[in-house]
Amino acid sequence: xxxxEEIFKAVSTVKxxxxxxxxxxxxxxxxxxxxxxxxxKVIMTLSTxxxxxxxxxxxxxxxxxLRELPNAQNAEAEVVWEPAWNITMxxxxxxxxxxxx
Amino acid sequence: xxxxxQDFAPPFKLIAPYFIIGAIFFLLSTFIPLSINLxxxxxxxxxxxxxxxxxxxxxxxxxxxxxxxxxxxxxLEVGHFSxxxxxxxxxxxxxxTILMSLGFFFYSALLPYGGTIVLISMFIFLAEVFLTIKxxxxxxxxxxxxxxxxxxxxxxxxVGIVLALTYAGAISADITLLLKAHVFxxxxxxxxxxxxxxxxxxxxxxxxxxxxxxxPMNLAVIIMTIAVSLVFLSGVFNLASLDYLGYxxxxxxxxxxxxxxxxxxxxxxxxEIDIYVKSLFVSFGSLFLAIFLTIAYFIxxxxxxxxxxxxxxxxxxxxxxxSGHIYKIxxxxxxxxxxxxxVGKQKVPMLADMLPDTASKFQFWFSLxxxxxxxxxxxxxxxxxxxxxxxxFIIGAIFLFKNLIYMIRYE
Numbered sequence: 001x002x003x004x005e006e007i008f009k010a011v012s013t014v015k016x017x018x019x020x021x022x023x024x025x026x027x028x029x030x031x032x033x034x035x036x037x038x039x040x041k042v043i044m045t046l047s048t049x050x051x052x053x054x055x056x057x058x059x060x061x062x063x064x065x066l067r068e069l070p071n072a073q074n075a076e077a078e079v080v081w082e083p084a085w086n087i088t089m090x091x092x093x094x095x096x097x098x099x100x101x
Numbered sequence: 102x103x104x105x106x107q108d109f110a111p112p113f114k115l116i117a118p119y120f121i122i123g124a125i126f127f128l129l130s131t132f133i134p135l136s137i138n139l140x141x142x143x144x145x146x147x148x149x150x151x152x153x154x155x156x157x158x159x160x161x162x163x164x165x166x167x168x169x170x171x172x173x174x175x176x177l178e179v180g181h182f183s184x185x186x187x188x189x190x191x192x193x194x195x196x197x198t199i200l201m202s203l204g205f206f207f208y209s210a211l212l213p214y215g216g217t218i219v220l221i222s223m224f225i226f227l228a229e230v231f232l233t234i235k236x237x238x239x240x241x242x243x244x245x246x247x248x249x250x251x252x253x254x255x256x257x258x259x260v261g262i263v264l265a266l267t268y269a270g271a272i273s274a275d276i277t278l279l280l281k282a283h284v285f286x287x288x289x290x291x292x293x294x295x296x297x298x299x300x301x302x303x304x305x306x307x308x309x310x311x312x313x314x315x316x317p318m319n320l321a322v323i324i325m326t327i328a329v330s331l332v333f334l335s336g337v338f339n340l341a342s343l344d345y346l347g348y349x350x351x352x353x354x355x356x357x358x359x360x361x362x363x364x365x366x367x368x369x370x371x372x373e374i375d376i377y378v379k380s381l382f383v384s385f386g387s388l389f390l391a392i393f394l395t396i397a398y399f400i401x402x403x404x405x406x407x408x409x410x411x412x413x414x415x416x417x418x419x420x421x422x423x424s425g426h427i428y429k430i431x432x433x434x435x436x437x438x439x440x441x442x443x444v445g446k447q448k449v450p451m452l453a454d455m456l457p458d459t460a461s462k463f464q465f466w467f468s469l470x471x472x473x474x475x476x477x478x479x480x481x482x483x484x485x486x487x488x489x490x491x492x493x494f495i496i497g498a499i500f501l502f503k504n505l506i507y508m509i510r511y512e
Contacts, residue, residue: 014445017436017452018451019309020451020453047306047309048309050175050176050302050306052437056444060444060445067445087309087370090370098370098372099371100373
């Protein structure tokens, strides 16, 4: 079984190509759950519903889990829209960088 | 939210011609003002009509159609009815635009042929859009706006072919009246409403804007729809009394559009002022100035204002909003095609890495200098200023083309 922190660390290898930050520091990853069989589920969102990379990002997250966590058997990323993402969910350094401070 | 499959995204080789041809036509359009004499210029001059069609059909429409190939699945959340249609839209639009331009410049008998080919191209585009929309289950305001804008394109193109036949002497109709209906249906009805609808998707997406009211934009689209309908009916049925109401409503609509853009800008998380944001500043600044000068025209009836307003709309608002989006959309499409399969396997560039930084700044500043000088030239009927501005525009357009090729060939 993997902890939430380990799952987040695995997913942090995936970057948003538009803003250049990884999904975890962007605050787009809401939760990471692993059961005893090694099935990993990532609860995530996107910065916009109109994201043209929607399915690709989901695929990258699932691939990152399987790549970074050797004992993971299955990976599933579920995109949710509640709560809706906003910039305050991002790490402070991301907010500062995006705001130009 | 339906997931947008990778299968919905058209291959880049399908979209690339739209952007390349669009940039070439933009470059061509910047040369034409060098041969124009402002003293005797009228908006019905054949050189103006040729320039308008090279710019609007060859550049604006070509790039909007190309962008739509990619944006329709994202906006409508369904796959294209048949994305292969886009392989025949651009060659027909290219041939039609060339024939129409030659028709306006040299031999008006070519106009119906060019017009018919453009008509076929646009009908194929419209058929694809409407058949794709037929698959949509849930209609939001953006989709409704796109339906309205495409209906206006349909009407505008029909009137356009009647105009082409009239201009060539094949039939007899009142060109002035029909021109009004044609221009309003295509420019205000299709281009402006499409830009409004897409702005509601693209501006928040690139700016990471959230929690802004969409009411001004929804109202803007409704008011513009009424405005275009009034002017169109006036043009087709000779009901001059409807004109002024249509003009006033369209100004109100564009004002609301600018206000919506301001709301999106104010709530954005990304504060960096990159080439995209700078281009939008100039674009919406030009639109604001065009509205202001339209009001000034109805007070003063100062004739040079008509051409100045048209110039600001085309070379300020349309040209800069499109060039700004080229710097966002093209790197994304190239990245998606070349680098997205490599994610997780090797280091891939970020989208910003794919921009030619210095050359894009040159493009922006030369084009801005061109816009300022040429607008002043038109306003004060100064050929020297206008041609100086056009020269700067040519250099800006060369840089735009060069930058486009750089982004497309990025390895």
